[in-house]
Amino acid sequence: MTRILHVARRYWAVTLTVIVGLAGLVLWAAGAGAAVPWLFSVYALAIAAWQGVGMVRDLLRGHWGLDVLAITAIVATVLVGEYIAAVVVVLMLTGGEALEDYANRRAKRELDALLTRAPQQAHVRRDGEIVDVPADAVRPGEVLLIRPSELVPVDAVLLSPETTMDESQITGESVPAEKRSGDPVLSGSVNGSSAVEVRATATAADSQYQQIVALVAEASESKAPVVRLADRYAVPFTVFSLALGGIAWWASGDPVRFAEVLVLATPCPLLIAAPVAFLGGMSRAAKNGxxxxxxxxxxxxxxxxxxxxxxxxxxxxGEPELAEIRPEPGFDERELLRLVASAEQYSSHVLAAAMLRAAADRGLVLAEADRAGETATNGVVATIEGREVVVGKFRFVAEHAPEARRTEIAAGQLAVYVAVGGRYAGAVLAADHxxxxxxxxxxxxxxxxxxxxxxxxxxxxxxxxxxxxxxxxxxxxxxxxxxxxxxxxxxxxxxxxxxxxxxxxxxxxxxxxxxxxxxxxxxxxxxxxxxxxxxxVDEISRVARAVRIGQDTVRIALQSIWLGILVSVGLMLVAAFGVIPATLGAVLQEVVDLVAILAALRAIGGRLDRAKVVPGEPRAAAAASEPELR
Known part of the structure; x- marks a missing residue:
């Protein structure tokens, strides 16, 4: 009962229209039928006036809205005495808005799920005890306890031997991810059946889930150009409908024909179908990571x-591995790699991570830089132990060490050049796949x-x-x-x-x-x-999936728009000959609206899309003499 009252309050205009309709039935049953036309007509005109205020505001802003037809239909049916049809049109108009709201909520369900599931609390180990703190109070480096089926509040690395994580809300993949000690754990993931400990690597604000939430909030407030295109159908559709109604009136000499045509011209499919389809497409995309x-x-x-x-x-x-170290005379392999990694720890480039991993694997102790700076796509310059260390592309290093020379490398390998103290120190080779x-x-x-x-x-x-x-x-x-x-x-x-x-x-x-x-x-x-x-998700195949979702969404949006237009036009042509009474026409238009909305909801999709298996294409080998990565 509480849910029914909540829905009734949310869609108060629909509720009021139903109450007025029931009141008319009660008056008719009580023998006061003469009051029913007045009740229905006054109520319908009041709703038309209320809607008309918004219409006038839109017109003053230069926007010719499709609600012109709905308001005209209400006024026309009242003037020709079709007061029941007038109330049905009001129900259609208010009900259409309610259906739009419901459809939007349904279409945004996956997007909203991300927003509502944001981690709020963390169990942090401090001074030997587990204390509960807000997720945004967690500091990088702190150890957290994640209980079974709990959300991971911040990005972290797993300290416990192993666990499984449900990352479906982050990546779109329904299969739980197996995690072992040292593996990264994304915020927003759901822990498996065992309690585990993790070490925070970022604050809540800098974690993956909060960044996704920010993107979703931005995404949920958009309106697509094709929706505006649907709005631009307003002028030709309105002119056509009014002209057809006028011709039917003129040919028959009966003004009722005008009202009968207009009740079928109310263009809710144009107003609703496109936004619902695009929100559905965004929701489907969210399900697919x-x-x-x-x-x-x-x-x-x-x-x-x-x-x-x-x-x-x-x-x-994006995870190149160290392949070879080629030092110049005066440098050994370990010293060259130590200097490279010491400089690269101040770089955000993917190759820097490879150098740091290689140094760690060899047990090298990195030096702190007195100062360091990165030139995007070129390299890093750092002052380490009193010497200037330059790491990066050949051209970049050659500017600091003119005697630098390119090194021969195999196809698919990558070269990083090094200068130390203004002297060319050698090259480090890596391979990316x-x-x-x-x-x-x-x-x-x-x-x-x-x-x-x-x-x-x-x-x-x-x-x-x-x-x-x-x-x-x-x-x-x-x-x-x-x-x-x-x-x-x-x-x-x-x-x-x-x-x-x-x-x-x-x-x-x-x-x-x-x-x-x-x-x-x-x-x-x-x-x-x-x-x-x-x-x-770290899968480039999702790029093709995004294009496919875009194509499906636009196709469904246009199908839904034209479905509503064609059915409405067909019914209007029939009504022009007096075959469809105004009240029945209003009911039929409500059915058209529902069909258009249901058609648009197809854009949501029912499950995670699966990438098509594409046979590998022929691969040609090519020799490389001077590749380098930056």
Whole structure:
């Protein structure tokens, strides 16, 4: 009963209309039928006046709304004495708004789930005891207890031997993830059946889940261009409906025909179907580990013609491994690696992590820098133990050590050059690997209508072309600075253009593209904030899935719009001949509204999309002489 009262209060206009209708039945049964037309007519005109205030405000702002037809229909039915039809139209109008609200709530269910499930509390070990504190009071480095089936409040690493984590709200994957000691644990994950301890690696505000919540909050307030396109149908649809009603009146000489046509012209499908479909598409994307920041992005995704990719961390795994150390005379391997890792600890580049892992594996003790600075895409300059250490691309290092020379490396390998105290100290080689699903993703994009693929990377030409040929990418621009990437994307002719990247150096080009897609599982916050779509799972196949969801959403939105238009026009043409009474016409229009909404709700999808298995394409080997990664 409480739930019924809550719904009745939320949709008070529908409730009041039903009460007026029941009151009319009571008056008619009590023998006071003469009062019913007055009750229904006055109420219908009052609702029309209330709706008319909003309509006038829209008109003054230059917006010709579709509610003009609904208000005209109410007034027309009252004037010709079809007072029952007038109340039905009022019920249709208010009920349509209620259905829209319900459909929006249904469509946003997965998005809202992220917002409502945000971790609020943490069990922290302090002074040998477990104390409960707000999640935002947890500091990096503190040890937390996660009880069975509890949410992980902040990003952390697992200290206990093993556990399973349900990461479905973060990644979209329903299969629990197996975690072992030392593995990263995402905030928002649900612990398995055993209590475990974790060590916090970030504050709540900087953790994955809170960043997702911020993106979802931004995404849930959007309106797609196709929805505005639906609004633009208002003028032709209104003119057509009024003209048809006028012709029917003129041909028959009966003003009732005008009202009979207009009650079937009330365009709730146009007002509701498109927003519901786009919210449903955003909800479906969320279930698939994709945060789409606006409905308009879904429309652009549906029309993407060029896909541009960064290489490192996007098409490749982004986890290069140390392959070889080549010191110059005066330096040994361990000393060179120690200096490289000491400088790279101040870098956010993925290669820095590889150097740090290699140093840790060899038990090297890193030195603190007196000062350090990173030049995006080029390298790091740090003062370590009184010497200037420069680590990065050949050109960058050669500016500090003119005698630097390139080193020969194998195909697929990457070179990092080093200068110490103004002297060339050698090179460190690493190898990065193409993601196993990269070729299949590119093939799927081509099937979805993407006409051109392109790679933009700061790597050397030989490395970039080796990867491009392996994946069948048609165009390559190598050795790019962030500004070069922006100019290259702006120069693309086949648009819309989608840019996929992950690093901080990709943030400008992600913002410049028509659709920026950030690989957010490992990418930087800057990239995620600049992008229109954030991939929460470390799978590039989700990029093709995003395009497919965009295409499905736009198709369903347009199908729902035209379904409502065509059925309404067909019924109006029949009503013009006097076949459909006004009251029955109003009821039929309510059915049309419901059908259009249900059709639009198909955009939500019922389950997690599964990527299609695409046979691997032929891979060509290419020799490389001077590749380098930055």
């Amino acid at each position: 994709l945060i789409v920041k606006s409905g308009g992005v879904l429309e652009l995704l549906a029309r993407v013609r060029t896909a541009v990719f960064d290489k490192t961390g996007t098409l490749t795994s 193409v993601r196993p699903d990269a070729a299949a993703t590119l093939a799927e994009l081509r099937r979805l209508g993407v006409e051109e693929t392109m790679m933009l990377t700061g790597d050397a030409e030989a490395t970039a072309r080796h990867i491009a040929e392996e994946l069948g990418i048609t165009r390559v621009h190598a050795e790019c600075l962030p500004g070069d990437k922006v100019r290259d994307v702006q120069a693309v002719e086949r648009r819309p253009v989608m840019m996929v990247g992950d690093g901080v150096n990709d943030a400008p080009v992600l913002a410049a593209a028509d659709v920026g897609v950030a690989m957010g599982a490992k990418g930087t916050t800057a990239a995620s904030e600049s992008a229109n779509v954030v991939v929460l």
